[in-house]
Amino acid sequence: MKFGCRTFPNPYSIKDFKTSLIFGTTPKRWFARTWVPLKTLRVYADGSMKGDKGAPVVLDFRGSVIRLRQVCRNEPGFVVEVPMPRWVIERVGEGGDVKFAMIGLKDNEPYLALVAERVVEPYVPSGYRLVVDVNAWSNGVAYGIVNPSNRIAEYSPLRPNLRLIDTWYHKAEKLSKELGKLKRLGLDSTPGAKRLWREIKALRRKVYAYLRDFAQKRAHELVMKALRLRAGVLIDDMIEESRRELLEEKIPRGLRKIYLAETRRFVKLLITQLRWYGVPYEFKRLPSTICPVCQHELTQLPGRTMACTNCGFKAPRDLVPMHWALREHNYEFEQPQ
Numbered sequence: 331m332k333f334g335c336r337t338f339p340n341p342y343s344i345k346d347f348k349t350s351l352i353f354g355t356t357p358k359r360w361f362a363r364t365w366v367p368l369k370t371l372r373v374y375a376d377g378s379m380k381g382d383k384g385a386p387v388v389l390d391f392r393g394s395v396i397r398l399r400q401v402c403r404n405e406p407g408f409v410v411e412v413p414m415p416r417w418v419i420e421r422v423g424e425g426g427d428v429k430f431a432m433i434g435l436k437d438n439e440p441y442l443a444l445v446a447e448r449v450v451e452p453y454v455p456s457g458y459r460l461v462v463d464v465n466a467w468s469n470g471v472a473y474g475i476v477n478p479s480n481r482i483a484e485y486s487p488l489r490p491n492l493r494l495i496d497t498w499y500h501k502a503e504k505l506s507k508e509l510g511k512l513k514r515l516g517l518d519s520t521p522g523a524k525r526l527w528r529e530i531k532a533l534r535r536k537v538y539a540y541l542r543d544f545a546q547k548r549a550h551e552l553v554m555k556a557l558r559l560r561a562g563v564l565i566d567d568m569i570e571e572s573r574r575e576l577l578e579e580k581i582p583r584g585l586r587k588i589y590l591a592e593t594r595r596f597v598k599l600l601i602t603q604l605r606w607y608g609v610p611y612e613f614k615r616l617p618s619t620i621c622p623v624c625q626h627e628l629t630q631l632p633g634r635t636m637a638c639t640n641c642g643f644k645a646p647r648d649l650v651p652m653h654w655a656l657r658e659h660n661y662e663f664e665q666p667q
């Protein structure tokens with residue numbers, strides 16, 4: 331048959347996986363080789379249709395279900411029905427479309443990746459620039475708005491509640507040490523040890539969940555801000571510089587890793603959303619340790635103030651990238667593809 335069963339281990343069929351079918355977006359590139367791309371038919375709330383009538387994946391927005399036809403079994407009428415994820419309904423509500431789906435295995439679970447696309451209207455930049463300066467979460471992400479007359483119109487750091495994260499992280503570390511003691515005494519299968527392990531896992535999950543939620547919300551807010559102003563977006567994601575700063579601040583290794591990984595996730599989320607809405611963006615080095623006026627090395631004074639011994643420029647460290655952005659006065663953004 332056309333799609334073959336090479337994606338699924340015999341003798342399983344997608345029917346066996348009905349309850350564990352995972353939805354997601356585009357699979358990672360290294361996955362794609364073994365993945366099978368499928369055409370889709372979209373049936374909208376008003377009964378109108380788009381796509382290939384014989385497509386194996388039918389997205390039915392009337393009942394919010396996805397029907398998989400004849401996937402892995404060449405039987406006429408063999409259909410598996412699964413509920414449609416809410417984000418698909420939301421994306422389509424925003425004018426998006428799901429022209430392709432990919433099916434494959436991820437961690438031995440069948441995975442249906444729905445590839446949402448959006449036809450974007452040309453974005454007419456207004457001359458506003460939204461500058462996003464990404465630091466690891468301990469220093470936060472800062473954003474600034476530069477207006478068409480080249481003035482910093484708004485500036486604000488976005489910082490998660492670090493005290494909360496610290497509390498959860500250190501509590502998990504403390505419990506890990508207790509658990510280590512029990513293990514050394516050979517007591518690691520006692521109910522007490524198991525309870526400790528559950529508590530540790532719950533605390534770690536809390537840290538991740540909190541940071542993910544924070545990143546998701548802030549990325550969305552920034553994209554909405556850019557859309558409202560029709561601003562072009564300049565992003566400086568100096569992850570390496572942040573890593574050095576984190577080392578200087580003597581943040582525990584485990585927490586440092588979490589901060590860096592979640593910061594990278596934030597950048598990815600931001601880019602995905604900017605692309606979705608067709609907002610032009612560029613990555614731009616906006617260094618906070620070099621003078622934006624004369625490019626001399628800046629000296630850090632107490633209270634994170636940066637000063638130039640050559641020309642007298644002085645600004646809070648977090649604002650230096652904004653001054654670099656001011657230099658990009660006639661910056662031309664390319665329209666996203």
Ligand SMILES: [Zn+2]
Pocket residue numbers: 621622623624625626638639640641642643
């Ligand atoms: Zn200078």
